Each structure stands twice: as C-alpha cells, then as structure tokens.
Amino acid sequence: MSSSGNPSAGSRVLTIAVRDGAVFEDQCAVAARDDSLRAAVIHLTIEAGRAVSVEPGMPAILAALQIPVVAGLSGRVDDRVLELALAADVRICDAGSSFAMTQPGRGEFPSDGGTQRLPRVIGPGLATDMLLTGRRITAEEALRVGLVTEIVPAGMARDRADEIAADIAAHGQAGGRFTKEAVLKGADMPLESSLRLEADLAILLHTDPERVEGINAFNERRKPDFLLDGPQE
Amino acid sequence: MTFPFKTVLYEKHGPVAHIVLNRPDVINAFNVQMRDDLSEVLEAVRWDPDVGVVLLRGAGERGFCAGADLSEFGSAPSQGAARLARWERDIFGELRDLPAPTVAVLHGHVIGSGVELALLCDIRIASEDAVFSMPETYYGLIAAAGGTQTLPRAIRQGRALDILLTGRRLDAAGGRDAGIVQRIVTPAELAGESERIATGLAAIDPAVAHSIKLALAAARDLPLADGLARERRLSIMLGRDVKAT
Numbered sequence: 001m002s003s004s005g006n007p008s009a010g011s012r013v014l015t016i017a018v019r020d021g022a023v024f025e026d027q028c029a030v031a032a033r034d035d036s037l038r039a040a041v042i043h044l045t046i047e048a049g050r051a052v053s054v055e056p057g058m059p060a061i062l063a064a065l066q067i068p069v070v071a072g073l074s075g076r077v078d079d080r081v082l083e084l085a086l087a088a089d090v091r092i093c094d095a096g097s098s099f100a101m102t103q104p105g106r107g108e109f110p111s112d113g114g115t116q117r118l119p120r121v122i123g124p125g126l127a128t129d130m131l132l133t134g135r136r137i138t139a140e141e142a143l144r145v146g147l148v149t150e151i152v153p154a155g156m157a158r159d160r161a162d163e164i165a166a167d168i169a170a171h172g173q174a175g176g177r178f179t180k181e182a183v184l185k186g187a188d189m190p191l192e193s194s195l196r197l198e199a200d201l202a203i204l205l206h207t208d209p210e211r212v213e214g215i216n217a218f219n220e221r222r223k224p225d226f227l228l229d230g231p232q233e
Numbered sequence: 234m235t236f237p238f239k240t241v242l243y244e245k246h247g248p249v250a251h252i253v254l255n256r257p258d259v260i261n262a263f264n265v266q267m268r269d270d271l272s273e274v275l276e277a278v279r280w281d282p283d284v285g286v287v288l289l290r291g292a293g294e295r296g297f298c299a300g301a302d303l304s305e306f307g308s309a310p311s312q313g314a315a316r317l318a319r320w321e322r323d324i325f326g327e328l329r330d331l332p333a334p335t336v337a338v339l340h341g342h343v344i345g346s347g348v349e350l351a352l353l354c355d356i357r358i359a360s361e362d363a364v365f366s367m368p369e370t371y372y373g374l375i376a377a378a379g380g381t382q383t384l385p386r387a388i389r390q391g392r393a394l395d396i397l398l399t400g401r402r403l404d405a406a407g408g409r410d411a412g413i414v415q416r417i418v419t420p421a422e423l424a425g426e427s428e429r430i431a432t433g434l435a436a437i438d439p440a441v442a443h444s445i446k447l448a449l450a451a452a453r454d455l456p457l458a459d460g461l462a463r464e465r466r467l468s469i470m471l472g473r474d475v476k477a478t
Contacts, residue, residue, distance in 0.1 A: 068398045089394045121391040144410070146388065149395040168398050179370055179397045180382035181255025187390060190454040194382040195326070202377035203316050206309070214373030218303045224372055 012038040012169040012227065016062070016069075018084070021055040028061045030200070034056035038169035038176065039068050043158050044085055045094070046075030054080040059112040066177045068168050073148065079103050083110060086117035089180055091163060092150040093139050094157040099147060113134040120187065122147050129172025172210040172226055178202075236277075238270035242292065243277070248285030248435040249428075250278050252332070257293025263346045264302035264379075268324055275277050275327040285435035285442075287335040288427055289328075289354055296341025297363075298350060303372070325378050329353045332443040334434045338427040340420060349378035350415065352387055355446065357414040358430065359405050360423040365413055366402040386453060388412040444471055 014037050014206040016027045022086070029071050031040050042062070062069060065216040071088035078100045085091055101118070103110045119127035129135050142148045152160045166220060168176055186194030205211050208225050217224035236243040242253035252274055254261035261267075278284050291297035304370075309315035328335065328350070337351035339359040344366055351357050365386070369376045376397060385393035388411050395401060396411070408414045418426045434442065444467040451463040 050301060068394075090398060121389060123389060139265050146390075146392040146411075149392055149401075151451065164399055165399075168370075171370040171398075171400070175370035175373050175375050176398055178375045179381055180394070182375065183385050183390065183394055186382045187385060191382055191386070191450070192454075195379055198375070198377060198379065198381045199316070199319050202375050203312050203319070205373075205375060206307075206312050206315060208373065210373035212307065212373075214371070215306045218372050226373060 006048045012036060013165045014040045016042045016161075018042055018044060018052055018054060018058075021058065024055075024058055025061060028065060031065050031067060037067055038171075038173050039165040040065060041070045041072065041165040042084070042088060042224050043161065044074070044077060044081050045072060045158055046077065046081065052081055054084045054112075056080070056112060059087040063113065065080050066180065068165075068176045070161045070165040070168065070179050072157040073097055074154075074157045076100070079110065079114075080112055083112040083114045083117070086113060086121060090168075091148045092152060092157060092160055092164065093142065093148045094137055094154045095151050096154050097139045097142070097148075097151075097157075098102050098136050099130075099142050100134060101130050102134045104131055105134040138216065170226065172208070172214055172224075174205055174208045174210060175214075178205060236274075240264070241270040241274055243274045245281075245393040247285070248283060248318045249431045250281070250284045250287045250290045252278070252287060253292050254290070254298055255292040257291075257295070259302065260296045260299035260342050261291040261293070261347075262299045262302040263350070268322060271324045272322045274472065275324060275331065278326070278333070279331055285437075285439055287331060287333055287354075288338055288431055289335060289350065289387045290338035290427070291340070291347075294341065296324050296340045296344045296347070297337075298347030299342045300345025300347055300368075314358075316440040323334075325353055326351070328466065329379075332446070333394050333439065334442050334446070335435070336427060336430055336434070339414065340423060343408075345369060345376070346378045346380075349376060349380040350385065351413075352383035353379060356416075356429055356430065356434075358416040358418065358423070359408060360420040361417055362420050363405040363408060363414070363417075364402055365396075365401055365404075365408045367396050367401040370398060371400045377468060384413075397413075440471055444468075 014031050017023055031037055044052055069088040070090045072083045073085055074094040074097055076098055079102055101110055101114055126145055139151045143151055159200055182198045182201055186197050214224045240256050242255045244251040335354040337354035337357045341362055343363055348365055348367055367376055392411050405417045409417050448464050448467055451460040
C-alpha cells in the first residue's frame with residue numbers, strides 16, 4: 001500500500017456500481033482484495049421508468065464481502081433489487097420508497113436470498129405476508145420493522161448512504177469487519193457458541209494497532225485517527 | 234439488608250434484590266473491580282432462595298452505565314490470559330442465567346457495555362432521559378459483553394448492524410421503537426414503576442418463572458420441534474413439583 005499522507009475516510013469507501021453484472025463482480029473482487037477499504041456503498045435508486053437490473057447471483061457476491069456495506073434505496077425496491085439490498089448491512093431509503101416481493105405472484109421463486117434474509121431482517125410474520133401475497137410496504141412501515149434504519153427526504157438517499165459509509169470508514173477497520181462477522185455468523189449459532197465467537201474475535205483484536213489508537217484517543221479525550229498511515233518501513 | 238462492595242450496592246427488600254452499579258463519578262463505567270464485585274453478588278443471588286426478582290440499575294443522576302472503563306484496557310498480559318479471564322469470571326453469562334426474572338432499570342447514559350448488561354436482563358424499562366449507543370467500532374473495538382449476539386436477537390439483524398456499525402445514538406423513544414426497551418416512563422416515575430414490575434414478577438411461582446426463562450432460551454436456540462419438546466418437558470416437571478407439594 002502506498003503512502004499518501006492522510007487520505008480522507010471517503011477514499012476508503014468503494015462505491016459498487018450495479019448497472020452491469022461483470023463490472024459489479026469485478027468491483028466486489030476489488031472490495032474483497034483491497035486491504036485499504038473500510039466500507040462499501042451501493043446505490044439502488046430506481047428512478048421512474050428506469051429499472052436497475054440485478055442479475056442472479058449478485059446478492060450472494062455482495063453478501064460475501066467482509067467490509068460493511070451501506071445501501072441507499074429509492075423508488076420501488078422490488079424482488080431481486082430488494083434481495084440485493086438485503087445482502088447489504090445498513091439500509092436507508094428516500095421518502096416515498098416502497099418494497100415488495102412480486103415474484104411469487106408471477107409463479108417465480110425468489111432464489112437470491114429473499115426467503116432467507118427477509119425473515120431474518122423483518123421477522124417471519126411480515127416476511128411470509130410479503131412473500132406469499134406480494135404485499136407492498138411503505139418506507140414508514142419498512143422503518144418500523146427494521147428493513148431500513150433511516151428515511152431521508154426524496155433524492156437524498158444517495159448522499160446519505162455515502163455519508164454513513166464514510167462514517168463507518170472512519171471507525172476501526174477490524175472493528176467493523178469483526179462486528180459484521182460476529183452478527184452474521186453468530187446468528188446461525190446457539191447463543192452460547194455465538195458468545196464464544198464474539199469473545200474470540202474481541203481477543204484477536206488485541207493485536208490490532210487501531211485498538212490501541214482507539215483506547216488512547218478515548219483516554220486522551222480526542223477523536224481517534226485510524227486513517228493516518230502508520231510508520232513507514 | 235445491605236451488603237457492601239467497592240463498586241456495587243446490593244440490597245434486598247423482601248423478595249426483590251437490588252443490584253446498583255455504583256461508580257457514579259464515572260457514570261458507572263464497567264471496570265475489573267465491578268466485574269469481580271458483580272460476580273460475587275450474582276453468585277449470592279443465584280443461590281438465595283428468597284430472591285424472586287432482580288432489579289439492576291445505576292447510581293447517580295447521569296446514567297445507568299457509560300460503558301467499559303477503557304483506562305484499564307490493554308492491561309492483560311497476553312491474549313491467552315485475557316481469554317482465560319473472560320471465561321473464568323463470566324459475569325455476563327451469570328447474569329443471563331439467573332433463575333429469577335431480571336429487570337434492567339435504565340436512565341441517562343446507557344452506552345456500550347451498559348446496553349449489553351441491559352440486554353442480558355429479561356425486561357428493560359427506561360426513563361425518558363435515556364440515551365443509547367454502541368460506539369465500540371468508533372474506538373477500533375467490537376462489542377464484547379455479548380452485544381453482537383444479544384442485540385440482533387433482541388431487535389433483529391438490520392437494526393442491530395446499523396447500531397453496531399454506525400454508533401448511532403438513540404433517545405428513549407428511539408430505543409423503544411427499535412425494541413431495545415419495552416417501556417418508557419418519566420424520570421420521576423422510573424423507581425416506582427420498576428418497583429411495581431418487580432412486585433408483579435416476585436408474585437410469580439419461582440419455578441414457573443424460571444421455566445419460562447428456560448423455555449424462551451430454547452425458543453431462541455433450538456429448532457421448533459426440539460423447543461416444543463423442551464416446553465412439554467418443563468411443563469411435566471412443573472406438574473410433578475405441584476403434585477409433590
């Protein structure tokens with residue numbers, strides 16, 4: 001990694017484009033490989049009359065990333081677009097957005113994680129309703145059930161998602177990655193085992209210089225600076 | 234009855250055990266001494282047949298708990314020693330596994346391991362001045378008192394990831410909407426309302442209360458068929474207890 005002074009948190013965020021499957025796959029490969037990255041953001045902002053095309057398999061590729069992923073959502077976030085959003089970690093949306101799984105009504109089966117991630121995120125009752133009836137929920141309902149965690153004024157989702165990703169990128173890198181791993185991998189374990197995973201990750205973190213910087217910053221009542229390049233060899 | 238510890242007050246009023254985090258100068262920041270004091274208190278509570286309910290709260294005006302005392306962080310001699318210490322005095326597991334119902338009574342700052350301690354209780358009530366946040370990743374850390382596991386189980390995955398990754402602060406209403414707490418009252422009502430809840434919980438047959446806690450743990454961890462079998466077995470065991478008396 002080359003030294004470049006004190007790069008801003010924004011430069012540690014990768015924006016993953018969703019227009020083209022091959023480009024998407026390449027960018028996710030970069031996100032998996034580039035150790036300087038701290039967060040990724042995807043914009044699923046569906047303008048009237050212009051659909052985002054999400055190809056089969058894309059949600060699985062996104063879900064495999066270790067870095068936290070923020071999704072900015074807008075418009076009708078339906079079907080595979082929703083499945084891709086569910087593979088992100090933090091979701092926010094424009095006012096007026098709506099969410100639905102319409103495949104079953106057309107005799108199609110949602111096979112990019114919709115039947116698994118939707119119930120984990122919004123609970124089994126509403127997920128079953130949405131999956132079987134095609135029921136569309138509003139942004140407000142999505143906020144209430146935890147599908148999104150913020151609604152922003154129409155047109156602002158893109159900027160706000162970038163801002164949240166930059167915030168996450170200013171936090172500890174291993175802290176963010178390990179937190180994501182603990183939450184997602186621990187979800188499939190009995191609580192007792194999952195607590196051991198959490199504790200082991202916390203203790204693995206003891207070797208991380210950023211943990212030392214964070215603790216020092218706390219004790220010196222200053223903001224941690226994880227983005228300065230370390231001492232050069 | 235009052236039992237003195239350096240960082241924790243422990244009092245019993247009839248069947249109600251009051252555990253009070255007591256470092257108000259530092260908003261009850263959780264340190265090694267508090268871990269050791271809590272470990273002794275929880276051990277006593279666990280084997281005390283007179284305790285029907287446990288209230289956990291923080292001393293002072295400023296809040297329940299401001300999180301881990303980071304001035305002590307990094308003092309463990311090695312990773313192996315830190316790991317051993319974590320499980321030798323697993324006060325988080327001890328709190329979670331108490332047979333009696335537990336109520337977290339929250340006010341002011343409820344930060345980091347303050348949120349995690351509350352999540353290990355069965356019921357959470359907060360006053361309107363409560364503020365919740367999990368700022369661990371901001372300081373290059375991860376939540377390590379169970380928060381990465383208990384928070385998503387309490388409020389589901391999407392909200393939990395948001396709170397844990399962004400460090401977002403929630404006010405009392407936000408905490409209730411997210412599902413971190415079930416009840417909000419005014420600061421003036423907090424003590425009375427938590428006493429009222431405690432009185433109600435203390436009136437439940439302790440064996441029934443414990444069985445409900447065990448059944449809920451099964452609901453959390455087991456496939457449905459196994460959970461239902463556990464529920465049935467707990468019911469049969471309670472039935473035998475009733476007939477025996």
